[in-house]
Amino acid sequence: MTPDQKAEIDALRAQSFTTRRATVPALEEILYDVIPVLDHGFIRVIDYMGDDAAVVQAARVSYGKGTKKVREDAGLIAYLMRHRHSTPFEMCEIKFHVKLPIFVARQWIRHRTANVNEYSARYSILDREFYVPKPEHMAAQSASNRQGRGDVLPADKAAAVMKLLRDDAERSYDHYLEMLGTGDERSEEDRGLAAAAETVAVTGLARELARMNLSLNFYTQWYWKTDLHNFMHFLSLRADPHAQYEIRVYAEAMADVLARWVPATHDAFTNYRLGGALLSAKALAVVKAMLDGQAVDKTASGMSAREWAEVMATLGR
Amino acid sequence: MTPDQKAEIDALRAQSFTTRRATVPALEEILYDVIPVLDHGFIRVIDYMGDDAAVVQAARVSYGKGTKKVREDAGLIAYLMRHRHSTPFEMCEIKFHVKLPIFVARQWIRHRTANVNEYSARYSILDREFYVPKPEHMAAQSASNRQGRGDVLPADKAAAVMKLLRDDAERSYDHYLEMLGTGDERSEEDRGLAAAAETVAVTGLARELARMNLSLNFYTQWYWKTDLHNFMHFLSLRADPHAQYEIRVYAEAMADVLARWVPATHDAFTNYRLGGALLSAKALAVVKAMLDGQAVDKTASGMSAREWAEVMATLGR
Amino acid sequence: MTPDQKAEIDALRAQSFTTRRATVPALEEILYDVIPVLDHGFIRVIDYMGDDAAVVQAARVSYGKGTKKVREDAGLIAYLMRHRHSTPFEMCEIKFHVKLPIFVARQWIRHRTANVNEYSARYSILDREFYVPKPEHMAAQSASNRQGRGDVLPADKAAAVMKLLRDDAERSYDHYLEMLGTGDERSEEDRGLAAAAETVAVTGLARELARMNLSLNFYTQWYWKTDLHNFMHFLSLRADPHAQYEIRVYAEAMADVLARWVPATHDAFTNYRLGGALLSAKALAVVKAMLDGQAVDKTASGMSAREWAEVMATLGR
Amino acid sequence: MTPDQKAEIDALRAQSFTTRRATVPALEEILYDVIPVLDHGFIRVIDYMGDDAAVVQAARVSYGKGTKKVREDAGLIAYLMRHRHSTPFEMCEIKFHVKLPIFVARQWIRHRTANVNEYSARYSILDREFYVPKPEHMAAQSASNRQGRGDVLPADKAAAVMKLLRDDAERSYDHYLEMLGTGDERSEEDRGLAAAAETVAVTGLARELARMNLSLNFYTQWYWKTDLHNFMHFLSLRADPHAQYEIRVYAEAMADVLARWVPATHDAFTNYRLGGALLSAKALAVVKAMLDGQAVDKTASGMSAREWAEVMATLGR
Structure with a gap:
C-alpha cells in the first residue's frame, strides 16, 4: 500500500x-x-x-x-x-x-x-504485484482427487517452482511496460474515469492489448x-x-x-x-439401520465406494 | 396506522x-x-x-x-x-x-x-383494508389503447362502481372472518413467526385457505x-x-x-x-432528413402509423 | 377448455x-x-x-x-x-x-x-373460473403449526365454506362484468396484443380497474x-x-x-x-453419540424441543 | 481441432x-x-x-x-x-x-x-494455444479515449510486440508443463469428471497452482x-x-x-x-430547436463538449 x-x-x-x-x-x-x-x-x-x-x-x-x-x-x-x-x-x-x-x-x-x-x-496500468505461494502451500497434485492437492512438494522442488513463477511474472511485467512504450509505473492520476476526456500521450500498444501478456497470478x-x-x-x-x-x-x-x-x-x-451435513435418502437408510443395531453393507446400500467413505467420515465411523 | x-x-x-x-x-x-x-x-x-x-x-x-x-x-x-x-x-x-x-x-x-x-x-389474518379509487381516477377503458384508461366516468357511474367495490370487499372480509371462525380482528401477537411453536386454538378454516376469498384490492x-x-x-x-x-x-x-x-x-x-427518448434507426433517418430540410413521409419511413405518431410526439411536431 | x-x-x-x-x-x-x-x-x-x-x-x-x-x-x-x-x-x-x-x-x-x-x-377479460377446494381438502387451521392445516372440517362446516366461496366468487364476477359495462364474455379476439391498434368501443370501467373486484381464487x-x-x-x-x-x-x-x-x-x-435430510452440527453430534451407544439428551443437545422432535422424526426414532 | x-x-x-x-x-x-x-x-x-x-x-x-x-x-x-x-x-x-x-x-x-x-x-491440463493479434489489429493506445485504440502500430513495432507475446506465451507454457512434472500434453482421458475416482499418478505441482503461470491470452x-x-x-x-x-x-x-x-x-x-440511439432530455430539446429552425448552442445546451460531439455525430451533423 x-x-x-x-x-x-x-x-x-x-x-x-x-x-x-x-x-x-x-x-x-x-x-x-x-x-x-x-x-x-x-x-x-x-x-x-x-x-x-x-x-x-x-x-x-x-x-x-x-x-x-x-x-x-x-x-x-x-x-x-x-x-x-x-x-x-x-x-x-x-x-x-x-x-x-x-x-x-x-x-x-x-x-x-x-x-x-x-x-x-483497459483504462489503467496494473501494478507489479503477483502471487507466489509459500513453500508450505506448494502442494503436488492429489493422487486421489482429480481437482485437489496432495502432499507438500520437497523443498528443492518448491524452490524451483517459486523461481519459475517469479522469473516469468517479472519478465511478463517488464514486457508489459515495454509494449506500453513507457517505463512509467502507474500513477494515481492515470486512473480517473472522469479524466477520460483528457488527452493521453501514449505512443505504445493499447492497454487493452498489452494486459494479455500478464499471467494469472x-x-x-x-x-x-x-x-x-x-x-x-x-x-x-x-x-x-x-x-x-x-x-x-x-x-x-x-x-x-x-x-x-x-x-x-x-x-x-x-x-x-x-x-x-446433507444425508441422502440412501445414507439416511443406513443411519437408521445402524441405530437399530442392524449390520449395514456398502454394496447393499446402493452407494459408490467413494460416497460410502464420505458418509462414514461424516458419521465419524 | x-x-x-x-x-x-x-x-x-x-x-x-x-x-x-x-x-x-x-x-x-x-x-x-x-x-x-x-x-x-x-x-x-x-x-x-x-x-x-x-x-x-x-x-x-x-x-x-x-x-x-x-x-x-x-x-x-x-x-x-x-x-x-x-x-x-x-x-x-x-x-x-x-x-x-x-x-x-x-x-x-x-x-x-x-x-x-x-x-x-398463511400465518396471519389480514386487516380490513381495501383500495377504492377516487371518482377522478375512475376511468373508462381507453378507446385507442387496449391496456389504458380513457375518459373519467360520469359521476353516477363512478358512484355505482364505488358502491359495488366497497360492498363486495366488505362482504368478502366478513365471510373471511366467518370462515376463520373468529370475530377477532388480528392482533400484533398473532403475527410472530417466533411464536410458531405456541399452540393456536383456532377451530375455523386454515388461514391459507380462507384468504382466497379476499379480492385483489x-x-x-x-x-x-x-x-x-x-x-x-x-x-x-x-x-x-x-x-x-x-x-x-x-x-x-x-x-x-x-x-x-x-x-x-x-x-x-x-x-x-x-x-x-430512444429513437430507432428508422426514426433517426427521418430526423436527419428533416434536419436536412427534406420532405419526409410516413409511408416511406417504414414505420407504422402508430409508431410515426409516437415519434412525431417525441419531436414535438 | x-x-x-x-x-x-x-x-x-x-x-x-x-x-x-x-x-x-x-x-x-x-x-x-x-x-x-x-x-x-x-x-x-x-x-x-x-x-x-x-x-x-x-x-x-x-x-x-x-x-x-x-x-x-x-x-x-x-x-x-x-x-x-x-x-x-x-x-x-x-x-x-x-x-x-x-x-x-x-x-x-x-x-x-x-x-x-x-x-x-389489463388487456383482456378474465374467464368465469375460480377454485373451490374439495371437502376433503377443507382443513382447519393447525393447532401446532402456525402456517399449516390441521384436521379436515366437519361436513357441514365444509359445505358452508364452499357455499360462501362459490357465492362470493360468482357475485364478484357478475359485478366485474357489470363494471366493464358488458354482458359479453371474453372472446378470443379480445386478446391479441397485435390488435392493440384497433379501436375498442367499450364504454365501461377500464379493465385494469375492474379486475380488482375479483377474488384470489x-x-x-x-x-x-x-x-x-x-x-x-x-x-x-x-x-x-x-x-x-x-x-x-x-x-x-x-x-x-x-x-x-x-x-x-x-x-x-x-x-x-x-x-x-440436512443435519445440523448439533444433530450430527447427537447421531454420532447414539451410534457410539451413548445416552443422548434433548436439553444437553442444545436443540429446541421442536428441532429435537424434527431430528428424531428424520431418524425414525 | x-x-x-x-x-x-x-x-x-x-x-x-x-x-x-x-x-x-x-x-x-x-x-x-x-x-x-x-x-x-x-x-x-x-x-x-x-x-x-x-x-x-x-x-x-x-x-x-x-x-x-x-x-x-x-x-x-x-x-x-x-x-x-x-x-x-x-x-x-x-x-x-x-x-x-x-x-x-x-x-x-x-x-x-x-x-x-x-x-x-483445476482438473485438466490446458492446450498450448494462445492468442496473438494480427498486425492490422495491433493498435496504439488512443490519444482521445482512455479505454480505446488509436492508430495501428508501425510494422516494426507490431512485429516486436508479436514476438514478445509469442515468446512469453511459449515460455510460460513450457514452464507450466515443467511444474506439472510432465512432458505429456493433455489427453482426452485426462478430462473426465466421472473419472475423478481413478488414481492419478502425477508427482508434479497441483494443476490448480501450475495454471497461474499462464498468461491472459x-x-x-x-x-x-x-x-x-x-x-x-x-x-x-x-x-x-x-x-x-x-x-x-x-x-x-x-x-x-x-x-x-x-x-x-x-x-x-x-x-x-x-x-x-438514446437521446437525453437536453439532446431532445436541441433537436426540437433545430427542427424549429432556431440556432442552437453548445454552451446553452447544458451538454459537455464530448456529449455535444456525440449527439451531433448521431444526428449526422
Whole structure:
C-alpha cells in the first residue's frame, strides 16, 4: 500500500456521522481497514446495511424494530436458517474492497448474485504485484482427487517452482511496460474515469492489448457487494475444505467479518451450514439401520465406494 | 396506522448512532416516516447504503472516498449513466416498507432483481383494508389503447362502481372472518413467526385457505430492497405515463426519495432516462432528413402509423 | 377448455419436424397435452432443451455428446448432485403453460430465477373460473403449526365454506362484468396484443380497474420457463409436505414430467434432495453419540424441543 | 481441432430425430458446426429452444401457436421491442460452445444472466494455444479515449510486440508443463469428471497452482447458454463499436446466428437497438430547436463538449 492510499483510508476512518440506521459497533471498529490475505491481497469492509435485528424485522414485516428479547430473536434466526427461509437474510447487505490474484477472481466471479466493479486494465496500468505461494502451500497434485492437492512438494522442488513463477511474472511485467512504450509505473492520476476526456500521450500498444501478456497470478482488485444470504452461500462453498486454498483464505477472513457483523446469524450458519451435513435418502437408510443395531453393507446400500467413505467420515465411523 | 405502530416508528426515529459510513442527512430526515400513497397505502424508507460519492468510489475502485470536486463527480455520474455503465450504481442499496393493494403488488413483483419479504396471510389474518379509487381516477377503458384508461366516468357511474367495490370487499372480509371462525380482528401477537411453536386454538378454516376469498384490492405489505441501478429501472418503467395510475403514484413518491438520497444521480436519471427518448434507426433517418430540410413521409419511413405518431410526439411536431 | 383451444393443441401435436437436437421421446409423447391440476387448472409442457446427456456434455465441455456408458453418465450426474455442482444442470431448459389460482400464482412467482409471461387482465377479460377446494381438502387451521392445516372440517362446516366461496366468487364476477359495462364474455379476439391498434368501443370501467373486484381464487395463466437446476429447486420447496396443498399438486405433476424428461437426474434428485435430510452440527453430534451407544439428551443437545422432535422424526426414532 | 473432435462433431451432425418442438431449419443447418473466430477460437451453436413464433405465442399466452399472419407477427415483435416488453423474448433460449482467450472470457463473464460451464484447469491440463493479434489489429493506445485504440502500430513495432507475446506465451507454457512434472500434453482421458475416482499418478505441482503461470491470452472454452432477451443485450453491448475488437468479433459472429434463428426479432433488434440511439432530455430539446429552425448552442445546451460531439455525430451533423 502506498502512503497515499494509507492516508485515504485514515481519512475515511477519521470521519464520523450521526445516523438513525441500524449500526454495528463491532463492525464499525474495522470499517475501511485493510485485512491482509495472501502475499499482497486484502479485504476491506467498505459499507454495510442491517444487523441481526434487521433479519427479524423483515421476517415480521414490522413497523418498528420487530425484535423481542435477544434470545427469541436468535431462536427465530435459527428457525429461518433451518427451514431455508432465505428472504429475510437478503435484507442485509455488505460491501467489500478486495485485492486478489486473477485466477482467484475467475473462481469468485462465478457467484452471479453479487455486484462487482473491477479495476480496469483497459483504462489503467496494473501494478507489479503477483502471487507466489509459500513453500508450505506448494502442494503436488492429489493422487486421489482429480481437482485437489496432495502432499507438500520437497523443498528443492518448491524452490524451483517459486523461481519459475517469479522469473516469468517479472519478465511478463517488464514486457508489459515495454509494449506500453513507457517505463512509467502507474500513477494515481492515470486512473480517473472522469479524466477520460483528457488527452493521453501514449505512443505504445493499447492497454487493452498489452494486459494479455500478464499471467494469472497478477493481482487485480474490485468492489464486491452482496446480501447476507448470498454472502453465506459464498462462504459455505469457499470456506469449505474442498475449495482451493487461495480462495479459502479470503472466505475465512470474511467469515470473521460475518461473526462481527451478525453474531446470531453467524451461530446459526455455523451450526446448520458449515458444520452440518446433507444425508441422502440412501445414507439416511443406513443411519437408521445402524441405530437399530442392524449390520449395514456398502454394496447393499446402493452407494459408490467413494460416497460410502464420505458418509462414514461424516458419521465419524 | 394503530397507536402501537406509530409508537414503534417514533422509537426508531428517536434513536441515534455514530457511524463511519456514508450518511445522507436529507434521507435521514425522513427515515422510517410514513409517506402516504393511495387511500390506505404508504412507503417508508427503512435503510440505505451509499450515496452519490459511493457511485464514484466504486467506479474508481478507490481506497478512499474516490471523489474529487462535486462538479467532477456529477460529470462522472452523467458519463456513467449516458454510456449505460450500470455496475457502479449497483453499489448503493435502499430498503422500503410498502403497503399496497394486491393487484399493484402483482405488477410490482415482476421486478425480479429485488429482495422481498411479504406479510403472510398463511400465518396471519389480514386487516380490513381495501383500495377504492377516487371518482377522478375512475376511468373508462381507453378507446385507442387496449391496456389504458380513457375518459373519467360520469359521476353516477363512478358512484355505482364505488358502491359495488366497497360492498363486495366488505362482504368478502366478513365471510373471511366467518370462515376463520373468529370475530377477532388480528392482533400484533398473532403475527410472530417466533411464536410458531405456541399452540393456536383456532377451530375455523386454515388461514391459507380462507384468504382466497379476499379480492385483489385488499392491501398487503412488504419489505422491498433493491440496488440503485435496479431502483432506477423500476422507476423508469413505473413512473412512466403508460404505467397504471395505482402503481405510478408509488413510483412518483419513490422518485422524490431518489432526489433526496442521490441528487446528482437523480439529475442524470431525469435527463437520460425519464426525459430521454430512444429513437430507432428508422426514426433517426427521418430526423436527419428533416434536419436536412427534406420532405419526409410516413409511408416511406417504414414505420407504422402508430409508431410515426409516437415519434412525431417525441419531436414535438 | 373450449373446442377452439382443443383444436389448437391438436394442431400442435400433429406437427412433426426433423431436428439434430437432443430429443426425448418420453417427453415428446405428452408435449402440448393438458395435464389437469385442481378443479380448473392444468400444466402443459410447451418446449424443452436438453436431456440427461446434455448435463454430462456441459460438465465435460465436450465437442461431441460427451457421454460414455449410461452407467457412467448416471454416476457423474449423481456426483454433481451430491457435491452441489449446479451449473451443468442449468444447461437444460423447460417451458410450461400453467393455469392456476391467483393465490397460488402469488407464491409461485417468488421463484425469481424463471421467465414468466402472464395473461394480462389489463388487456383482456378474465374467464368465469375460480377454485373451490374439495371437502376433503377443507382443513382447519393447525393447532401446532402456525402456517399449516390441521384436521379436515366437519361436513357441514365444509359445505358452508364452499357455499360462501362459490357465492362470493360468482357475485364478484357478475359485478366485474357489470363494471366493464358488458354482458359479453371474453372472446378470443379480445386478446391479441397485435390488435392493440384497433379501436375498442367499450364504454365501461377500464379493465385494469375492474379486475380488482375479483377474488384470489380466480384462475390466471402463464408461460413459465426455467432451467433444470432451478426447476429442481422449485420442486424441492413446493413438492415438500410443508408446502400448501394447492401448490404442491402442481409440483407433484411437474415432478412426473421431470422423471420423463431426465430419468437419471430425477433419480439423483429423489435420493439427494427430496428424500435426503440436512443435519445440523448439533444433530450430527447427537447421531454420532447414539451410534457410539451413548445416552443422548434433548436439553444437553442444545436443540429446541421442536428441532429435537424434527431430528428424531428424520431418524425414525 | 483434433481429428477426434472433428469426428465427434460429425457424429452429432449426422444424427436426426423427430420432434414436435418449434424447429428452425436455417439454424439446424449450422448446428454443432465450428464457426472460427480470432486465431484459434470459435463459436458453435449446441442447442436452441423456440423461434420468432414462440415469442408471439408467449406474448399471447396462447394454447396453440398463437401466430397469425407473418406480417402481423413481425408487427407484434416490433411493438414488443419498441416498448421494451422484454419477457416474451425471454421465452427462447440458445446454447453455445465457445473457445476464447481468457482476457475476453473475463469481460464476457460479467454478463450474469447466462449459464456457464467452463473447462476447468483445476482438473485438466490446458492446450498450448494462445492468442496473438494480427498486425492490422495491433493498435496504439488512443490519444482521445482512455479505454480505446488509436492508430495501428508501425510494422516494426507490431512485429516486436508479436514476438514478445509469442515468446512469453511459449515460455510460460513450457514452464507450466515443467511444474506439472510432465512432458505429456493433455489427453482426452485426462478430462473426465466421472473419472475423478481413478488414481492419478502425477508427482508434479497441483494443476490448480501450475495454471497461474499462464498468461491472459491463453484460450479457455465454455458452454454458454442464455435467453433471447439477454442474448440481444449482450450483443448490443459487445457488437458495439466501443467494445474491444477481440470480443466484438465474437458478438458479430453471434449476431449472424441471431439472424438465422429469429429473423423477425433480428430485424427489430437492428432497428431499435443496434441502429437506434438514446437521446437525453437536453439532446431532445436541441433537436426540437433545430427542427424549429432556431440556432442552437453548445454552451446553452447544458451538454459537455464530448456529449455535444456525440449527439451531433448521431444526428449526422
